Amino acid sequence: MHNLKSSHSLFHSFCIKPNYRFETQHANEQIILVLRAHPITQLPWIINSIVLFVVLIFLNFVFFNFLLPAQTFFANFFGLAFIFAYIWFNFLSWFFNVGIITNERIIDIDFHAVIYKEVTETQLSKVEDVTAKSGGFFASIFNFGNVFVQTAGTEINIEFYNIPKPAEVTKIINSLIP
Amino acid sequence: MDFSQFINQFLGREIFTLFFKVFSVVFSLLYLIYSLVIYKQTQVMTRTLESQETTLIQLISLIQIIIGLALLFVSLLIV
Numbered sequence: 001m002h003n004l005k006s007s008h009s010l011f012h013s014f015c016i017k018p019n020y021r022f023e024t025q026h027a028n029e030q031i032i033l034v035l036r037a038h039p040i041t042q043l044p045w046i047i048n049s050i051v052l053f054v055v056l057i058f059l060n061f062v063f064f065n066f067l068l069p070a071q072t073f074f075a076n077f078f079g080l081a082f083i084f085a086y087i088w089f090n091f092l093s094w095f096f097n098v099g100i101i102t103n104e105r106i107i108d109i110d111f112h113a114v115i116y117k118e119v120t121e122t123q124l125s126k127v128e129d130v131t132a133k134s135g136g137f138f139a140s141i142f143n144f145g146n147v148f149v150q151t152a153g154t155e156i157n158i159e160f161y162n163i164p165k166p167a168e169v170t171k172i173i174n175s176l177i178p
Numbered sequence: 179m180d181f182s183q184f185i186n187q188f189l190g191r192e193i194f195t196l197f198f199k200v201f202s203v204v205f206s207l208l209y210l211i212y213s214l215v216i217y218k219q220t221q222v223m224t225r226t227l228e229s230q231e232t233t234l235i236q237l238i239s240l241i242q243i244i245i246g247l248a249l250l251f252v253s254l255l256i257v
Binding site for chain 2: 018019020021022023067068070071073074077078081082084085088089092095096098109111114115117119
């Protein structure tokens with residue numbers, strides 16, 4: 001895997017040898033791959049944000065004659081702050097829900113609803129089977145899918161959802177398994 | 179009868195202004211608490227995964243707290 005060149009494709013959702021560090025990283029451990037959900041899977045909240053913004057503009061026309069200027073100002077300020085909070089929350093959820101593949105381990109970092117943290121990891125030597133699944137109209141067009149890493153014994157299995165290039169990820173993991 | 183006439187008839191202008199004030203203060207406080215939680219959680223997240231964008235991400239979360247404070251200020255003193 002030393003022939004892989006450092007790159008950040010698809011809005012940093014498929015980063016090869018990125019300049020990242022994680023909390024439990026060992027001294028000589030090298031990050032090979034960092035994975036996030038494909039950007040196209042983030043489209044619903046992006047569309048919702050645009051719709052909320054349009055609704056806010058529309059409400060201005062409806063309540064313009066009714067509210068006092070100070071109330072209109074506050075309502076707009078609060079509306080924009082709400083949309084900003086919604087965007088920021090979803091961005092953080094996307095940015096920090098990552099799968100990390102190093103030369104020693106596979107790590108899955110999940111922040112459910114931003115406030116619940118879950119870190120799952122397994123040694124590469126304990127990986128038994130790697131499966132890539134991709135199905136559906138958008139998944140086929142944009143080449144994203146799920147990767148399931150099955151581990152030996154009672155070790156917890158690792159699952160990466162909606163990641164780009166699942167076949168390539170499987171290939172990289174398989175080449176790293178000793 | 180339009181919306182403003184409807185509200186004026188049933189509630190009265192003063193009562194509506196009072197309601198608006200109370201709701202704006204309550205929602206501003208909730209926003210401020212939420213932004214503080216997000217800021218603390220951002221620190222946990224950036225500690226878990228350090229990248230070049232760490233400073234920028236913490237700065238944006240800090241801006242959200244400032245927005246929360248500004249909302250509270252506006253709701254208490256201007257509305």
